[in-house]
Amino acid sequence: MLERQFNGKRVREGRIFRGITITELAEGLGVSKQMISKYENNKAIPTFEALFSLTRILRFPKEYFYEESVEVKTGNTYFRSLLTTGKKDREMQHDRVKYLTIMRALLEEYVDFPELDLPDFEEDKLEDIEEVASKLREYWGVGDGPIKNIVYLLETKGFVMSSINLGEKTIDAFGSHHEINGKQYYSIILGNEKRSFFRRQFDVAHELGHKILHDPYLNLDDLSKEEFKQIEQEANDFAAAFLLPKESFLKDVLIHPTDLSYYKLLKKKWCVSIGAMVMRAYKLGAISQSSYQYMQRSISQQGWRQVEPLDEIKEVKDPEAMKQAVELLIENDYMTGDEFLEKLSQHYGLSLFRDEVEELLCLDKGYLITETPIIKENIVSLKARTVRAVNENEI
Incomplete structure (x- = not known):
């Protein structure tokens, strides 16, 4: 048997x-x-003690460092x-989204997911963002009305989320x-820190x-700072144009374009934050610059930068597809949680602790724990006549 090589x-x-x-x-x-x-x-291999410390400090299984x-x-x-946001904070997330995609590839061996479904846009046509957003809506057949749940929409179009x-x-x-393996994926991870359905809509569209x-x-x-x-x-x-189509949104907003109370009603309909709608209305020419500045000051004074009215009425919609796939496999006895983790390690070279996998797949904590059936091997048993006596007393 070949000795495994440490992967620095x-x-x-x-x-x-x-x-x-x-x-x-x-x-x-x-x-x-x-x-280090x-x-x-x-150029060097950690000692046993150093390897043990690596697994403890970095919180990865020992196998992770040999794959x-x-x-x-x-x-x-x-x-x-x-x-x-600093470069270090950004770099932390690069492999997180890669690991999620590897799990998707594993799950696709057993489960049929929607294929990534996007139109081909000619590069010279991408400058007209309004037109691109409109064409995408047309291609996906979502009309010109509100997108009620963009997370669900993107999952049905094959995005990994x-x-x-x-x-x-x-x-x-x-x-x-x-x-x-030659297959294209686009994976998106959303943060749970700001639990607003309406803001999440814009994050996903972004x-x-x-x-x-x-x-x-x-x-x-x-890129320079300006290019970034x-x-x-x-x-x-693009997010604003996709979520708030020009013609249909203008038709609504022009009724009371400078009334912030009216935007509360629009928020219920369009499922987008008031802040994003005010910005969109300004860019579409529905409100003047002076009105826009006054509305922005009012938004700040009322504390709507952090929490807007109606934020609490709508439950945040988390991705479901990956979670459903794992549940299908486990509930139908295709594999156990332990077997899933083993396949991830052996077939895809990715050993992770169970709780990390559960979080990335939006599973309930502890879902991948494999329950071991209890086999009773009693040393003693009831005598035959005792059983008979019990039965006779029941008659």
Whole structure:
């Protein structure tokens, strides 16, 4: 039997996944930063004690550091986040969305998911964002009315989606393009920190905008701050145009364009935040600049930047497809939770702890625990005449 080889790349991958610096990891292991670098570049192999500390600090199974993941061609990750979000916080999420896509590939061996269904847009036509949004609505057959649940819509169109606790309030969502075994995927992870259905609608549409408008292999590190702002604005413009189609939204908003109380009614209908609708109305020319500025001041004064009216009436819609797939397999005895984790490790080179997998797949905590049937092997038993006596007393 061949001895398994330590995979130093997994040290770096796991360290970035957890947001831990080389210095922090070195201090935790009680070694030098140079030694961590040697581990990551396969120039040295950790001792048993160091490996044990790695698994504890980075919170990955020992097998994780001896595996070679299935080949995944990964595009850049587009974030719905503040410009102040640091590079470290962004880097932490790159492999999270990749791991989700690997799980999708495994599940597709057993479950039929909708295929990724998007029209082909000519590159020179992407500049007209209003037209692109309209064409996508037409292609998907959703008309010009409100999108009642964009998470559900994208899952029916083959997008891979999850919703998790990111522990980072500056990131609302992120997504990226992947290719596994020649198949194309686009995966989106939503943050659970801001639990507003209406804001989530826009977050998802923003990520959809990146998929439609922007090159999946564009090197974002090469962009200037102004160029980065531009692609973010394009994604925002697409989200607004897709969720609030020009003609039908204008027809509604022009009834009372400057009355914030009226926007509460529009929020119920269009399933989009008041802030996003006011911005859309301004950009469409339904309200003047002075009216827009006054409305923005009113929104701030009333505290609507954090929580808007009606936010509490609508339950946040989390992704369902991946969760349903696992439940189908387990409830119908195709495999146990342990077998799922084993296949993820052996077939796709990805060993993760159960709770991490459950979170990425939107499963209830503990769902993948495999219950071991209790086999009773009694040492003693009732005598035959005792059983007879009991039966006679019952007659």
